Amino acid sequence: MTGLTTHETLREIEELQRRCEEFEGISMKLNWDSLRREPGGGAAEWLVTYEDELLAGFIGLYSFGSEIEVCGMVRPGYRRRGIFTSLWKRAQSYIARGGAQTVLLNAPAASKSAAGFLKTLPLDFDHAEYQMKWDEKQAAERSAFENKILPDDHVILRPARADEMALLVALDSRGFDMTPEEAADMYDELAMEGNTEHIIVELDGQPAGKLRLWTERHETWIYAFTVDEKLRGRGIGRSALLQTIQREKRSGNGVNLEVSLDNPNALKLYESCGFVITNKQDYFRYIG
Incomplete structure (x- = not known):
């Protein structure tokens, strides 16, 4: 297991990811915001294997409350050597020590190599996610920006304050069917470190929802987007x-x-605003 992550090793992981994605024509979800955090600040744990002085294998373990997500890869040309099987065995030891209640293995739906390995494990399908990207042409065709929405002076977006942790936790807990304790575990600290922003959505000056933005290399990801269920259906989320x-x-x-x-209402909203599906990620629950 690594200790303090180094820029050099992270660059090697990035290079390995590019190789794997280009080789299979896929997009992997490696949660780079977690990989780049310092230990103790919500950072991911990861294991690596080197062969011929090259990074040949990687597995990342991402803790979200009582749940751990696992994602990994092996360099093309080094597969079928048992590299990932060995990494998975080492990861299981870490998972057992951590006492996670749920272990989810995440893989691109289009990855044939991932599908082959997953078939060897005792798994149940848990859920799938679409990754979507906003497309200006699609937005124009769907007239998303001409749709009637609440005026901006009613719906305001602002940065969350440092004293609003309880508000963020409450919105996450209600919006994503988590206990307050599980939601609180998602926040190591509210200080806006790195490339992350926590945003409060207000309706007429009162908190109505929240979202989290993570930006790197001119690509922004929207995470944990929710509107208070009592205020839904009023165009707040769209605005x-x-x-x-x-x-x-x-x-x-x-x-x-x-x-x-399994969230068709959100999918319909995103598509109506010009988002198009780019990839699909499958999640399997480990039952071994």
């Missing part, structure tokens, strides 16, 4: 989404998000 798109567009950033396939 907040369109304002976020407009803001990021002015900054020259692409806009991306993820949505579960």
Whole structure:
């Protein structure tokens, strides 16, 4: 297991990811915001294997409350050598020590190599997510920016304050069916470190929802987007989404998000605002 992450090793992981994605024509979800955090600040744990002085294998373990997500890869040309099997065995020891209640293995739906390995494990399908990207042409065709939404003086987006942790936790807990303790575990600290912003959505001056933005290399990802269930159906989510798109567009950033396939209302909203599906990620629950 690594200790303090180094820029050199992270660059090697990035290079390995590019190789794997180009080889299979896929997009991997490695949660780079977690990989780059310092230990103790919500950082991911990861294991690596080197062969011929090259990074040949990687596995990342991402803790979200009582749940751990696992994602990994092996360099093309070094597969079928048992590298990932060995990494998975080492990861299981870490997972057992941590006492996670749920272990989810995440893989691109289009990855044949991942599908082959997953078949060897005792798994149940848990859920799938679409990765989506805002497309200006699609937005224009769907007239998303001409749709009637609440005026901006009613729906306002602002940065969350440091004293609003309880508000963020409450919105996450109600919006994503988590206990307050699980939601609180998602926040190591509210200080806006790195490339992350926590945003409060207000309706007429009162908190109505929230979202989290993570930006790197002119690509912004929208995470944990929720509107208080008592205020849904009033166009608040649409207004907040369109304002976020407009803001990021002015900054020259692409806009991306993820949505579960079992959330058709959110999928319909995102598509109506010009988002198109780019990839699909499958999640399997480990039952071994």
